[in-house]
Amino acid sequence: MFWRNNILAVLLLCCTWCLATSEEFHEALTFRPLQDGRLATRFTFTTLLRGAYPRDPSTLQEEDESQHYAIFPLALGQVLREYAVTELHLTLNAGKWDYDHWGYPDEPGVGTGAELWAWMGESAARSVDERWKGLRNALSGQFCASLGSLDEQRTTSPELTFRPEGSLPQWGTTHQLRHGTLPSEHVCTENLTPFLKLLPCKSLTGIASLLNPHRLFDADWHGLGVHVRYLENEGIEVRLSFQSVFDPVRYSNGRRDWSLRSVFDRVIDRSCPIAHSSEIRVAIPKEETAVAITPDSYTTHAGFVYFNVSNASKPLDISMSWPDEQKFEYATVSSAVPLTHVSVRRTLKGSSQSRGRLSVSITNHMPITIQTSYLESMPWLLQFYLHSLQIYSNGVSRDDLISIVSYIPSVPHVRPTLFQAILTLPPKSTLHLSMDVIKPFLRYTEHPPDAQRGWDLPPAVLVPLLHSNSSTLDPGLSNPPSGFEQLRLPRRMYTPVLLVDLATPDFSMPYNVIIMSCTLIALIFGMVFNLLTRKFTLIRVSPEPK
Amino acid sequence: MDFGLVYPALVAGRLLLAFAPLPDALKHDHQLSSPLTSYPRLQEGVYLFQHGIDPYSGGLFRHSPLLLSLFSTALPLNKFTSACLWTACDAISAWALVKIWRARQRVSQSSRDSLIAAIYLLNPYLLLPTLALSTSTIENMLFLLSLMFASQGQSSPSLLALALLVQLSLPSAIFIVPMILLLLSDPVSRLASPREFNTYLSSILAKLGTFLGFSFALTSLSVLVCGNWTWVEQTWGAAVMLPDLTPNPGLWWYFFTEMFDHFRPFFLMVFSAHLLIYVLPVCLKFQHDILYATYILAGVYATFKPYPTLSDPGLFISLISLFPETYQYLRYPIVTTLLHLHSALLLPLFHHLWLSQGTGNANFFYASTLVFGVSNGAALLDAIWAGLRIAVGNLPEGYELIQK
Numbered sequence: 007m008f009w010r011n012n013i014l015a016v017l018l019l020c021c022t023w024c025l026a027t028s029e030e031f032h033e034a035l036t037f038r039p040l041q042d043g044r045l046a047t048r049f050t051f052t053t054l055l056r057g058a059y060p061r062d063p064s065t066l067q068e069e070d071e072s073q074h075y076a077i078f079p080l081a082l083g084q085v086l087r088e089y090a091v092t093e094l095h096l097t098l099n100a101g102k103w104d105y106d107h108w109g110y111p112d113e114p115g116v117g118t119g120a121e122l123w124a125w126m127g128e129s130a131a132r133s134v135d136e137r138w139k140g141l142r143n144a145l146s147g148q149f150c151a152s153l154g155s156l157d158e159q160r161t162t163s164p165e166l167t168f169r170p171e172g173s174l175p176q177w178g179t180t181h182q183l184r185h186g187t188l189p190s191e192h193v194c195t196e197n198l199t200p201f202l203k204l205l206p207c208k209s210l211t212g213i214a215s216l217l218n219p220h221r222l223f224d225a226d227w228h229g230l231g232v233h234v235r236y237l238e239n240e241g242i243e244v245r246l247s248f249q250s251v252f253d254p255v256r257y258s259n260g261r262r263d264w265s266l267r268s269v270f271d272r273v274i275d276r277s278c279p280i281a282h283s284s285e286i287r288v289a290i291p292k293e294e295t296a297v298a299i300t301p302d303s304y305t306t307h308a309g310f311v312y313f314n315v316s317n318a319s320k321p322l323d324i325s326m327s328w329p330d331e332q333k334f335e336y337a338t339v340s341s342a343v344p345l346t347h348v349s350v351r352r353t354l355k356g357s358s359q360s361r362g363r364l365s366v367s368i369t370n371h372m373p374i375t376i377q378t379s380y381l382e383s384m385p386w387l388l389q390f391y392l393h394s395l396q397i398y399s400n401g402v403s404r405d406d407l408i409s410i411v412s413y414i415p416s417v418p419h420v421r422p423t424l425f426q427a428i429l430t431l432p433p434k435s436t437l438h439l440s441m442d443v444i445k446p447f448l449r450y451t452e453h454p455p456d457a458q459r460g461w462d463l464p465p466a467v468l469v470p471l472l473h474s475n476s477s478t479l480d481p482g483l484s485n486p487p488s489g490f491e492q493l494r495l496p497r498r499m500y501t502p503v504l505l506v507d508l509a510t511p512d513f514s515m516p517y518n519v520i521i522m523s524c525t526l527i528a529l530i531f532g533m534v535f536n537l538l539t540r541k542f543t544l545i546r547v548s549p550e551p552k
Numbered sequence: 553m554d555f556g557l558v559y560p561a562l563v564a565g566r567l568l569l570a571f572a573p574l575p576d577a578l579k580h581d582h583q584l585s586s587p588l589t590s591y592p593r594l595q596e597g598v599y600l601f602q603h604g605i606d607p608y609s610g611g612l613f614r615h616s617p618l619l620l621s622l623f624s625t626a627l628p629l630n631k632f633t634s635a636c637l638w639t640a641c642d643a644i645s646a647w648a649l650v651k652i653w654r655a656r657q658r659v660s661q662s663s664r665d666s667l668i669a670a671i672y673l674l675n676p677y678l679l680l681p682t683l684a685l686s687t688s689t690i691e692n693m694l695f696l697l698s699l700m701f702a703s704q705g706q707s708s709p710s711l712l713a714l715a716l717l718v719q720l721s722l723p724s725a726i727f728i729v730p731m732i733l734l735l736l737s738d739p740v741s742r743l744a745s746p747r748e749f750n751t752y753l754s755s756i757l758a759k760l761g762t763f764l765g766f767s768f769a770l771t772s773l774s775v776l777v778c779g780n781w782t783w784v785e786q787t788w789g790a791a792v793m794l795p796d797l798t799p800n801p802g803l804w805w806y807f808f809t810e811m812f813d814h815f816r817p818f819f820l821m822v823f824s825a826h827l828l829i830y831v832l833p834v835c836l837k838f839q840h841d842i843l844y845a846t847y848i849l850a851g852v853y854a855t856f857k858p859y860p861t862l863s864d865p866g867l868f869i870s871l872i873s874l875f876p877e878t879y880q881y882l883r884y885p886i887v888t889t890l891l892h893l894h895s896a897l898l899l900p901l902f903h904h905l906w907l908s909q910g911t912g913n914a915n916f917f918y919a920s921t922l923v924f925g926v927s928n929g930a931a932l933l934d935a936i937w938a939g940l941r942i943a944v945g946n947l948p949e950g951y952e953l954i955q956k
Contacts, residue, residue, distance in 0.1 A: 359907045360798075361580055389612055391592055393599035415600070415610025418795060423610075442592070444612075447797040450810050509907055511914045516810040519918065523807045526922060527826065530855065530929035534830065537936045538837045540955040542943070548950040 028056035028241075030282045031077045031206055033213045033315075038289040039326070040108050041345070043255040043262045043334045044226065045269065048112045049213060049248040051205055053078050056241040062177050063090035063129030063137075077280060079204035082234070082244060085144045089137040092181060092236055093125040093170050098151060098193035099229030101251075102502045109345035110497050113231055113249050117465045117500035119189035120151055125170050128179045138184040149232075150196040156186035160385055160464075162424040166411055167381040167467050167498065172235025172243070187383065187464035189503040193229055195219045201230050204246060212278025213286065213315060216270040217248060227251040255334050262334045265325030273323040277316040284315040286324060298327050347372050348431065348470050352501040354388075354443070354463075359509040364388070365440040366466065366501070370431035379411075380439075381467040382425040386416035386446060388463060388506055390423055394442040400435050407437060418446055450511045460507040465500040555650070558666035562673040563643045569683060570635035578684035582907075583899055585686035586859035587796040588614045588721070588787075591634070594687060598624045608782040614790045616720045617774035617783050619687060638682050641693040646672040648696040653874050655703035656739045656843060664876070671873040676896075677866025688863040691720050695727070695867065699846060702731050703739040707759065710735060715766035719774070722791040723857045726831050730846040732759040733835060739843040741877060743942045749839035791858050792824055799907075799917060801899055802860035803925050806918045827856050837940070844939050847871045851932035855925060865928050878938035888934050891927035895920055 031053050038046040055078045061070065073083055086094065097115035115121060124141060126134050138161065146153035163183045174181045198219050202209045209217050222228055228250040236242050254264040266273050277284055288299060288311040303318055304311045313324060328334075349369040356362030370376050384390070397408050407430045416423040431437055454461075578584055579591045587593065597613035600606070601624050607613040613620075623629050627637065646669045653668050654660060672678065682689045694717040701710035714731050717724050736751045736759070774783060790796065797809045804823060811819055830852045838845035850871055854864035869892075879885075898920035905912030947953060 357908065357910075359910070360582065386611065389610075391596050391612075393595045394592075410603075413600075413603075413605055415605070415607075415612060417609075418611040420611075447799065447805075447809065449797065449808070449813070451813055509914065511806065511809045512918075515915070516812065519806055519810040522922060523803055526925050526929070527803065527856070530925075530932065531826070531829075533929075533933050534852075534936060535833070536955070537933065537940060538833045542940060542953055543956045544944070544947065544951045545954055546950055547952045 029075065029077050030054040030056065031278075031280055032283045033278065033281050033285070034283070035213045035216065035286045036112060036289070037264075037287070037324075037326070038112070039262065039291050040251070041291075041293075041337060042104075042107045043253065043336065044108070045252045045254050045262075045264055046108060046112070047250050047252065047269070049217065049246075051214065051246040053206075053244045053246075054241055055243075058242045060092040060127075060175060060236050060242065061087045061090040062175075063127040064131065064177065064179070066090055066129055066131045077206040078242075079244065081148060082204060082232070085141065085148065086234060086242075088144070089126070089141045090129065090132075091124050091126055091137070091141060091234070092174055093172055094141075094232070094234040095121070095123050095171075096145060096149070096153075096233075097121045097229055097231040098149070098191065098197050099227075100192050100194075100223075101225075101227035101229075103227060103500065105346045105499060106344040106349055108251065110499075111249060113229075113247050114498045115231055116227075116229060116249070117187060117189070117467070118503045119187060119462065119464070120153060120156070120191035121185075121187045122153055122156055123168050123183065123185035125174060125181045125183055127175075127177055127181050134182045134184065142186070149200050151193075152188065152191055155191075156188050158421055159419065160186045160188065160422055162186070162383045162414070162422055164381045164383055164424060164426055164467070166379050166426045167469055170235070171233070173238040175236060175238075185383065189462035189464050194223060197230060198222070198248075201232075201246065201248070204232075204244075206280055207278035211276040212281055212284055213274065214278070215274060215276075216266060216272050218270045218272050221252075221270050222248065222250055225250040225252045260333045261328070261331065263325070263327035266323045268325075273321040274315060274318075275321045277318075277320070281316070286313040286315060287311065288313075288324070288326060295328055296330055298329050300325050344369075344371050346499070347376060348378060348468065348499065350466070350468055350499060350501050352466055352504065354504050354506060355440075359445060359507055360447075361442065361444045362506075363440055364390070364443050365438065367436055367438045368429065368431060368468070369436040370433060373433050375433055376431045376470050378429050378431060378468050378470040380425075380427045380429050381469075382423065383464055383467075384416065384423040384425070385461075385463070386418045386420075386422060387461050387508065388423075388443050389416055389446060390425065391442040391444065392425075396438075396440050398438040399432055404437075406430075407432075408439070445506060445508050447509055447511075450513055450516060453508075453510060453513070457508075457510045457513070460505045463504040463506055465503050468499045468501070469497065470499070555661070555665035555669065559643075559646070559650075559669050562646070562670060563639065566642060566673055566679070566682070567635070567639045569679075570639045574683045575631075575635070575685050578680060581684055581900075581903075582799045583801050583862050583903060584681045584684035585688065586800045586861050587798050588790060588859045589681075589687040589691070589861060591685035591687070594619065594623065595629055598629060606778070606780075606782065608778060608786040611786075611795065614786050614796070615687060616787055617777040618716070618719055618770065619690070621773075621777040634685050638685055638689050641689045642673060642678065642682050645689075645693045645696045648693070648700040649870065649874070651700045652696070652703045652739065652843075655700070656741060656874060658740060664873075668873045672870045675866050675870050677862040677869060681861055681863035681866070686861060686863060687720070688861050691717060691724070692863060692867050694720065695724065695850075698727070698731055699734070699843075702734040703843065705735065705738070707735050707762065711759065711763045712766050715763055715770055718767060719770050721857075722788040723827055723853065726827060726849055726853060727846065728760070728763060729831050730835055730842055730849055732756055732763070733839075734842040734846060735759055737842050741844075741875070742840040743838075743844060743875075743877065743939055744945065746840040746943055749842075792820065794820060794858055796859075799903065799914075799921075800859055800861060801865075801895075801921050801924050802857065803855075803921065804858050806914065806921065809914075823856075823858070827852070841939070844875065847875065848932065848936055848939070851928070851935055855928040855932060865924075865931075868928075868931065872935070875939075878935070878942055881938040881941040882934045883937040883941075884930065884934060888927060888930040891923065891930055895924035895927050898923060 034050045036048045070087055098120050099118055103116040142153050142156050162185055164185055165183050168185055205214050209215055231247040233245040252269050254262050257268055290309055299311055304313050352366045354362050355365055397404050409428045411426040414424040593613055594615050597607035597620055601620055649672050650665050650668050694713050698710045698713035794808050797805050799805055834848050835845050851868045854868045902916040902920045906917050
């Protein structure tokens with residue numbers, strides 16, 4: 007009894023101290039049943055460091071001010087201040103996000119593999135590229151991911167597509183974007199463990215206790231994200247998110263009913279005492295079928311059901327069921343209306359290992375003309391013939407529908423291609439874009455150990471330039487980025503990754519090749535010099551005729 | 553047959569072929585055009601240049617700024633102009649070859665003219681790269697024009713053509729010395745009666761000065777076109793550093809694909825120096841017939857240059873038509889011919905098996921490039937042997953020929 011009181015007192019002290027230094031921690035879990043019977047979940051753990059500023063890169067030479075955080079993750083804070091990062095986004099995803107059936111994701115960064123992008127202020131003391139390199143390596147160690155391979159050969163600055171999500175402080179210097187994608191990187195338990203360590207309650211209490219790696223990495227789609235941004239007049243916000251798409255139909259005998267127990271194999275036993283808010287939201291499907299949600303201690307608002315985890319009786323197990331439905335009926339292909347305004351397909355055509363054709367078809371489902379930005383940030387493993395770019399809309403060549411914003415051609419072994427364009431999609435039509443590409447031939451040391459598998463190519467990113475429709479977006483997170491109202495980019499869409507099959511040399515015979523080529527050259531050289539340096543002479547072989 | 557009839561007929565036939573849908577099928581072929589001569593890359597460079605992007609900032613475009621300025625302003629590239637232009641280049645080359653032959657024989661017309669033009673225009677090693685619109689056709693034309701003017705003793709046009717050639721392809725710098733020496737002598741055949749070459753160093757230096765002057769002017773023009781020096785690394789640098797390991801029928805690409813990284817610079821130096829090593833010995837040995845020395849160096853160039861295509865050996869093989877006096881002294885003509893036939897069949901087959909069919913691996917194509925190297929080397933050795941052996945003439949009874 008004495009101990010319990012003591013712990014309570016310490017916790018209380020903790021909480022009051024937190025409030026005094028104005029760090030806030032909010033946790034939320036959102037469930038969204040999807041039309042194909044799957045269940046999208048999103049954990050967000052938001053820490054706000056009120057009144058803090060990102061480090062001004064011009065002070066990088068000086069001793070940094072000391073960092074004292076109560077709940078803000080120190081490991082991340084140190085990295086951010088060491089490299090003077092204003093805004094940072096890291097996502098590690100596995101699987102292919104199905105935009106047509108799942109709609110726009112709650113967290114927009116759903117590109118397969120690792121994606122890292124950061125906005126950093128320029129500084130004479132340490133260049134942006136130098137700090138970007140340090141940041142990559144620091145995060146690589148922090149999250150046990152191979153982000154170190156996101157080197158110059160994969161780094162671009164696609165400023166049209168990746169606008170800052172927060173605000174950029176006015177230091178009198180410009181900010182620069184660095185972006186890199188590593189599609190072959192996969193998220194797994196070793197990435198989740200360091201992720202959990204950044205949370206104030208770890209995975210012991212509160213919503214984070216549901217993060218069960220055995221279930222999360224069994225999901226059809228899963229990915230974690232770390233987002234740091236600076237909000238003017240508020241402070242620095244760190245948002246740790248974990249997004250996944252489960253298939254309850256697979257777990258529960260053909261029905262799409264789910265509960266915390268069935269999805270995560272865990273329930274919430276205790277709430278996280280230092281969370282300012284701890285909330286579970288469940289989106290109510292728009293379809294007609296009746297749904298039952300237990301327990302009934304919830305409030306309803308704007309299509310969502312809200313549970314307050316701190317007040318709810320423990321253990322808390324939320325469940326959702328469709329009582330009238332005996333078995334979930336999958337929608338037939340024809341009746342499934344795509345949930346996004348635009349659908350994208352990207353393929354690499356051609357069977358040759360030396361060239362091919364990159365083909366992208368973009369369908370506009372809306373009855374209005376949509377403009378969309380189109381980004382290809384392609385490593386030099388695929389090189390574009392931009393002169394062969396062709397655009398067809400409904401079978402008619404329409405070169406006027408594309409305007410190329412920037413094109414930086416790739417340099418082998420040095421840098422990737424950056425291709426940014428604005429496409430105009432006529433209403434209710436499909437735009438076919440294609441161009442010839444060539445596949446380079448690599449040195450034998452540049453191939454990975456499983457060379458025959460091919461190379462993963464990063465996704466193309468499209469941003470339909472529409473007015474934001476906030477029905478699916480979390481109201482708390484859709485703060486418009488200030489300063490960029492003119493080109494407000496609502497949602498990024500990532501295409502699936504591509505696999506390119508590059509020609510391989512024979513890995514077993516470098517010595518043989520060196521020996522055989524050198525022998526041939528030496529033979530020809532020797533014989534030529536034999537002829538050039540010796541003289542022809544006649545000698546008598548038979549005795550002179552008498 | 554009458555040259556005035558055969559030549560136009562051949563050119564017309566070539567033009568018809570150029571308008572057939574062959575170029576689209578051939579222009580990506582690695583044996584007909586290298587990264588330095590490929591037509592799609594030229595188109596890409598012109599496209600980027602016209603859209604305000606420096607084509608040399610990427611790794612794809614490695615053509616000379618001279619070609620870039622030509623095709624982005626005066627001669628827009630399209631199906632029609634390129635077919636005409638490339639055929640015209642070959643027609644000029646064949647005509648220049650005939651002129652060289654006439655200069656060597658000191659006649660204004662001969663019965664072999666038609667044959668020589670046909671050997672050039674119908675040589676499949678030259679015909680196919682032209683149909684693939686490889687810029688090696690332009691390089692061959694410049695080489696033959698330079699040789700023609702040198703044979704006629706016209707110093708400035710010859711050196712200008714040579715300077716243009718070196719701008720397009722740096723390894724062809726090995727022709728500077730023989731071309732200057734040819735300008736100071738004459739192209740008449742003296743293979744059978746060797747004599748010492750007499751000239752003054754000052755006249756060699758004067759010609760060299762002229763060449764350097766032209767080169768400087770053309771380089772300045774290139775800088776003017778590009779506005780910077782990045783093109784040097786992309787065009788000339790490529791011939792030395794071999795950044796693009798796209799397969800070709802030569803000996804460099806697979807060697808440097810399989811090379812250990814820390815030995816790469818050393819072997820690049822060795823391979824480049826190896827190409828230069830032949831120039832002086834060949835010129836010294838054939839000082840009595842510098843045209844023949846140029847021909848031998850064309851063989852060396854075709855065998856050992858960094859990014860060869862079939863058109864380089866094709867040029868060497870077509871040049872053989874200038875030296876009919878050596879035919880009876882060729883050492884193993886049948887073996888060499890069969891080797892060439894063998895590799896000409898193997899190369900496209902194994903290339904297809906490796907890259908398109910996927911049933912063969914890189915070693916298949918590498919092996920056929922080795923055979924091709926052997927056949928080019930054999931042709932080179934045959935030519936050197938015949939050029940030296942002719943001086944001895946027919947052996948008297950009871951005598952044997954040896955090398956001392």
